[in-house]
Amino acid sequence: MTAIAAVMIFVVSYGLIATERVHRTAAALGGAGLMLLIHATGGRSAFFSEHSGIDWNVVFLLLGMMVIVGVLRQTGVFEYVAIWAAKRAMGRPFRLMVMLVVITACASALLDNVTTVLLIAPVTLLVCDRLSLPVAPYLIAEVMASNIGGTATLIGDPPNIIIASRAGLTFNDFLVHLAPLIVVIMVVFVGLCRWLFRPAFVYDPVRAAEIMRLNEREAIRDRPLLRQSLAVLVVVIAGFVLHPVLHYEPAVVALLGAGLLVAATRVTVEESLRDVEWATLVFFMGLFVMVGALVETGVIDSLSRAAASATEGRLGLTAMVLLGASAVISAFVDNIPYVATMSPIVADLVQAGGPDHQVLWWALALGADLGGNATAVGASANVVVLGIAERNGTRISFWEFTGYGLVVTAVTVALCAPYLWLRYLM
Known part of the structure; x- marks a missing residue:
């Protein structure tokens, strides 16, 4: 009975998160509270268990990176980069889009994609207002580029952080296994942008001349702080890359970097914490408690056995089904709770199958991350960008986004299948 009640609580909470009937943090916290109330999990399991409790590595990694990015925001460096890109594009609309999507993808590989679009979108x-360009195509292209670019690294997309923590994967693992494919996908995506958004590429020479008169250096508000922040960011990224040598977890590296940045600069504690998305962190905590309750009650174990039985232990079939199903499901629900739910199942499949089953983690990451581009609710960054656009007088409808997103998702996920098959399953 407890297992059935836990499943019902999870389904209802998940439905509230997916439909946004209530705030996702409230839904996750409510679900977590009910799981504790019915004893589907307990305080010790929820807060201290490595397998069925809150994954503090994920929470503190996000916290540390949010603090670092919040300090970087105060320097004006992101505005500088965007104006620089517009000038290098000579005001040409398609060149501008290419510059912005490449910058967004690269930034999303080093920062989380929600933070990236929050900084790039304004x-x-x-820039679009100065050039008299429709802003919707540029925002849609950028958020899709952020979801694609974020797939390449451990810290680029929250689902990757969950996968890395559950699977014991390092920053370098993601670089080696996913980054080469993402480079190819980005090249294809730029070509798709030329075709999908071609009506938006109308050149206005007068407006272009105006943008060329902007001085990007004026966007930098605090040069000493910029130098300090970039130095710390480089050290943090180096710490991620050198994990096999240093043996510091990514969360420890991020917290050390955040602490160093706050201690060594004039930024106050209040300023450094101002941009931390506390609601997102609490959402993760509630979600981990709910998923942990499914682990504790044996639901996850039953699902993993059923999944293995359905594919009859055939690795290639399992990987392809996982890739496709993850893309489809992540198109309609936020990929964060989806990956949090699926990761224990995939962990069981990998443990039962051996080292060659590691491909299942890459299938899950690619399907969930790239599937998030299909609709407006597929990824957190999508929702953020649509909100920014609406607050600034540009409404991007669900179906406008989806019309582009389905094409991009179909093409990018299709590219993943032969990559996984040829590299891991031949």
Whole structure:
């Protein structure tokens, strides 16, 4: 009975998160509270268990990176980069889009994609207004680029952080296994942008001349802080890359970097914490408690056995089904709770199958991350960008986003299948 009640609580909470009937943090916290109330999990399991409790590595990694990015925001460096890109594009609309999506993808590989679009989107609004360009195609292209670019690294997309923590994967693992494919996908995506958004590429020479007169250096508000912040960011990224040598977890590296940045600069504690998305962190905590309750009650174990039985232990079939199903499901629900739910199942399949079953983690990551581009609710960054656009007088409808997103998702996920098959399953 407890297992059935736990499943019902999870399904209802998940439905509230997916439909946004209530705030996702409230839904996750409510679900977590009910799981504790019916004893589907307990305090010790929820807060201290490595397998069925809150994954503090994920929470503190996000916290540390949010603090670092919040300090970087105060320097004006992101505005500088966007204006620089517009000038290098000579005001040409397609060149501008290429520059912005490449910058967004690269930034999302080093920062989480929600933070990246929060920083890039307002500047895009400014540049498009100066060039008299429709802003919706640029924002849609950028958020899709952020989801694609974020797939390449451990810290680029929250689902990757969950996968890395559950699977014991390092920053370098993601670089070696996913980054080469993401480079190819980005090249294809740029070509898709030329075709999908071609009506938006109308050149206005007068407006272009105006953008060329902007001085990007004026966007930098605090040069000493910029130098300090970039130095710390480089050290943090180096710490991620050198994990096999240093043996510091990514969460420890991020917290050390955040602490060093706050201690060594004039930034106050209040300023450094101002941009931390506390609601997101609490959402993760509630979600981990709910998923942990399914682990504790044996639901996850039953699902993993059923999944293995359905594919009859055939690795290739399992990987392809996982890739496709993850893409489809992540198109309609936020990929964060989906991956949090699926990761224990995949962990059981990998443990039962051996080292060659590691491909299942890459299938899950690619399907969930790239599937998030299909609709407006597929990834957190999508929802954030649509909100920014609406607050600035540009409404991007669900179906406008989906019309582009389904094409991009179909093409990018299709590219993943032969990559996984040829590299891991031949």
